[in-house]
Amino acid sequence: MIFDTHAHYDDAAFDADRAELLNAVHEAGVALIVDPGCDLESSRAALALAEAYPFVYAAVGFHPEELAKYPGSLDGIRALAAHKKCVAVGEIGLDYYWDDSRKDEQKALFRAQLELALELQKPVIVHDREAHGDCLEIVSDYPALRGVFHCFSGSAETAKELLRRGWYLGFDGPVTYKNARKTLEVLAICPRDRLLLETDSPYLSPVPLRGKRNDSRSLRYVAEKIGELWGLSGEAVAALAAENGRRLFRV
Ligand code: NI
Numbered sequence: 001m002i003f004d005t006h007a008h009y010d011d012a013a014f015d016a017d018r019a020e021l022l023n024a025v026h027e028a029g030v031a032l033i034v035d036p037g038c039d040l041e042s043s044r045a046a047l048a049l050a051e052a053y054p055f056v057y058a059a060v061g062f063h064p065e066e067l068a069k070y071p072g073s074l075d076g077i078r079a080l081a082a083h084k085k086c087v088a089v090g091e092i093g094l095d096y097y098w099d100d101s102r103k104d105e106q107k108a109l110f111r112a113q114l115e116l117a118l119e120l121q122k123p124v125i126v127h128d129r130e131a132h133g134d135c136l137e138i139v140s141d142y143p144a145l146r147g148v149f150h151c152f153s154g155s156a157e158t159a160k161e162l163l164r165r166g167w168y169l170g171f172d173g174p175v176t177y178k179n180a181r182k183t184l185e186v187l188a189i190c191p192r193d194r195l196l197l198e199t200d201s202p203y204l205s206p207v208p209l210r211g212k213r214n215d216s217r218s219l220r221y222v223a224e225k226i227g228e229l230w231g232l233s234g235e236a237v238a239a240l241a242a243e244n245g246r247r248l249f250r251v
Pocket of ligand 1: 200
């Protein structure tokens with residue numbers, strides 16, 4: 001079974017062929033997908049896809065890059081999270097690569113959404129870009145919370161701290177890139193029961209599709225690369241990651 005735990009099919013990059021593509025992806029063996037929202041509008045769109053396609057689930061939340069759209073209250077997100085196909089709060093977190101001038105606002109929004117997830121008893125999908133120390137510090141304040149660090153790009157040391165606290169780690173196309181050394185070190189210490197496979201479609205296409213629009217069918221390249229490291233087939237890696245995803249997101 002293949003479970004893409006992070007794909008933005010609500011993105012405008014799929015406007016021309018979304019329905020055909022989702023059907024093709026499902027026919028190609030992708031059994032489950034989580035589409036995380038990035039603001040109110042895309043969270044709503046992700047839920048609409050989840051309503052239309054039995055194999056699609058949604059997460060709802062404000063991505064740090066969408067800070068400017070945050071209305072100052074999570075009431076809208078809280079209302080959307082009540083939908084039966086909303087499986088997580090996400091995509092939430094900190095992104096200091098995109099903008100490091102509003103760190104305090106990013107942190108406050110991140111904390112508010114972690115508190116919402118705790119209240120709703122849902123896992124979270126964390127976006128951490130060049131903010132590893134602050135993300136670790138903040139999630140450590142919520143020990144009852146579980147979730148995934150999506151497209152994990154921190155060090156093996158940071159990974160160990162997260163794993164010790166019960167977090168899952170998500171891996172995407174970049175594991176197939178030439179500069180993946182740090183991520184391969186993380187994979188070497190990642191337990192088999194904490195790995196999730198993601199595409200982050202339409203972004204992050206793996207080699208040999210790098211630069212093209214991504215979709216969930218490319219997950220096999222990520223699984224095969226991890227299989228080489230772990231001495232397993234790509235199918236075996238995909239199967240254990242799918243089991244992990246079903247456990248975390250309860251689908
Ligand atoms: Ni994403």
